[in-house]
Amino acid sequence: MSKSHSKETVVLLDDNDLSGFLNDSDWTRSPDSHDVTVYGEDNHLFDGGLGNGSTTLAGIYDTSTSSGPAAILQPLVGTVVTFEYRPEGTGANKPSRSVNVLVGEYKETHPVADFVMWTQNLQHSGDVALSTQTA
Amino acid sequence: MDLAAVMTEVAQRLDTIPGLRCSDHFVSDVVPPHAVVPGPEEYTYDATYGRGVDRMTLLVQAFAGRIVDKATRDVLGGYVHGSGAASFKAVLEAHNGSWTAFDTVRVVDVEFGVSTVGTTDYWVATFRLDVIGEGAP
Numbered sequence: 001m002s003k004s005h006s007k008e009t010v011v012l013l014d015d016n017d018l019s020g021f022l023n024d025s026d027w028t029r030s031p032d033s034h035d036v037t038v039y040g041e042d043n044h045l046f047d048g049g050l051g052n053g054s055t056t057l058a059g060i061y062d063t064s065t066s067s068g069p070a071a072i073l074q075p076l077v078g079t080v081v082t083f084e085y086r087p088e089g090t091g092a093n094k095p096s097r098s099v100n101v102l103v104g105e106y107k108e109t110h111p112v113a114d115f116v117m118w119t120q121n122l123q124h125s126g127d128v129a130l131s132t133q134t135a
Numbered sequence: 136m137d138l139a140a141v142m143t144e145v146a147q148r149l150d151t152i153p154g155l156r157c158s159d160h161f162v163s164d165v166v167p168p169h170a171v172v173p174g175p176e177e178y179t180y181d182a183t184y185g186r187g188v189d190r191m192t193l194l195v196q197a198f199a200g201r202i203v204d205k206a207t208r209d210v211l212g213g214y215v216h217g218s219g220a221a222s223f224k225a226v227l228e229a230h231n232g233s234w235t236a237f238d239t240v241r242v243v244d245v246e247f248g249v250s251t252v253g254t255t256d257y258w259v260a261t262f263r264l265d266v267i268g269e270g271a272p
Binding site for chain 2: 008023
């Protein structure tokens with residue numbers, strides 16, 4: 001059992017490697033929850049339903065008009081594309097998670113005392129494929 | 136980022152200020168007005184994943200002149216001013232978009248003090264630069 005540093009994380013959206021522009025991201029899975037409580041129970045009972053999930057990407061803006069995050073992400077807003085998340089980085093026997101995502105809200109922020117930053121919300125769509133990378 | 140290349144390029148840019156001598160490393164003697172780029176205060180790796188971006192706080196020291204000379208105040212004022220041909224902030228930040236050793240720089244602040252070189256007390260302004268550039272050159 002060992003830890004993994006986040007700096008190794010690799011993020012691919014629509015086959016574009018965004019890793020070098022990212023300083024934060026998350027992988028969130030949350031199922032629908034159905035209350036199936038019946039008479040005679042003292043506490044609620046729940047059962048799982050449809051799966052759901054989302055990912056938020058965050059990073060530093062780049063001025064490139066062809067390979068920077070703004071150039072890549074803004075045309076994808078509102079479309080469904082492939083998304084691959086490698087939480088431990090790229091390498092043999094390391095995990096990989098793949099899912100289609102609806103590219104949602106793209107947001108830039110311009111704090112006066114820092115660099116231009118951006119965030120991108122992704123809505124998981126459909127099944128998640130968990131796999132192990134090969135060499 | 137290639138630290139030596141960053142320090143050299145910053146010194147070269149400051150060298151465009153009329154009348155200012157510039158050194159891209161520590162020096163044993165200064166001839167004011169003299170700007171010295173002694174190196175970073177700190178260097179932070181991994182500002183993004185995948186060795187995309189590193190960030191550093193780079194120091195630049197301006198030896199304006201003898202602390203007891205009134206002219207030193209005027210010289211230092213030009214370097215500290217937010218604009219003008221002698222402004223360190225204006226000269227360096229106007230070059231954003233044209234640097235080769237890094238992406239961009241912001242002159243964040245400046246501290247003042249006295250530095251004794253030999254037997255002479257000089258008024259020194261130490262500028263702190265927020266430099267961001269490629270992590271893996």
